[in-house]
């Protein structure tokens with residue numbers, strides 16, 4: 001006997017074509033009303049189940065949304081493998097440490113692009129963040145954009161004006177940018193993404209003066225200096241920014257990992273608020289984060305969000321909805337892949 005999920009999947013591919021014929025090409029709140037009415041319920045259940053056995057999955061899926069949507073829009077292009085005609089975005093340095101891609105394929109009951117958005121929404125919720133409403137109807141891309149990934153995904157050592165410029169190019173103002181970065185209140189980072197702040201900040205041979213001195217010592221204990229640092233320069237990711245080996249097998253200093261909320265003493269337990277309170281204490285782990293306190297406009301939002309959890313949650317919801325709708329493909333502009341890592345052959349498109 002077929003499970004509810006299997007029934008939903010088999011009916012989906014039959015009716016998706018009909019669905020497109022009788023509606024305008026835009027996202028909608030009931031896009032899968034006929035073809036897959038249970039999609040949101042199924043994604044919610046699957047994310048909760050995976051989160052139970054693999055609690056690290058929620059931050060990974062939220063980051064995946066950002067890395068998909070910032071590169072030519074929310075079109076699941078980040079999931080495509082390289083083939084004869086294209087190089088995968090997964091090979092772009094900022095994407096080498098992405099995780100959770102397997103979960104999107106495991107859930108695949110509608111387009112990969114919609115699953116990324118719905119999975120990120122549920123991930124925010126299980127991580128203690130707000131629940132927001134997202135529309136559906138995104139289609140998957142016909143190609144991958146590795147060079148765009150290198151151009152648009154900021155380096156953890158990028159300076160604030162570059163970061164604000166990139167976000168502004170995608171339509172996000174300072175307030176929205178600061179609220180989105182609240183996602184860094186959960187998840188992990190590898191030492192390689194901030195070790196220059198501990199040992200050789202901007203080539204000075206000294207630590208970043210913005211780092212809280214006690215916190216600096218704690219970070220050094222977790223990420224000891226073990227080899228000449230590559231001292232990545234603090235500019236946008238263009239292939240020269242720090243990146244991890246594609247395989248996680250090598251045992252070297254790049255393996256060091258800490259929680260983005262490492263030593264939260266003096267901070268706060270809540271999603272979001274925790275991040276901004278830490279920044280005010282000089283406990284931002286990445287350079288990109290800590291700099292939010294150095295500019296009058298962004299510092300204002302850091303302060304407001306650290307003091308007002310309700311304000312943060314409302315703004316974060318709005319910014320995540322905006323991110324989830326960025327540059328989407330609808331109607332015949334895209335396709336619905338059967339495997340997220342492969343474009344459909346033309347005869348099946």
Ligand code: HEM
Pocket residue numbers: 056058059060061062063066097098099154155156157158163180181183184186187188189190193288
């Ligand atoms: C200036 C912009 C940003 C930079 C430079 C940046 C950089 C990074 C880096 C280097 C990591 C560590 C990855 C690792 O070591 O595996 C990370 C983790 C993370 N980022 Fe960002 N990020 C930015 C914006 C965002 C945004 C807008 C979101 C979501 C809305 C986001 C969500 C996350 C999450 C949730 C993690 C933890 C991932 C995990 O635990 O697997 N980031 N980010």
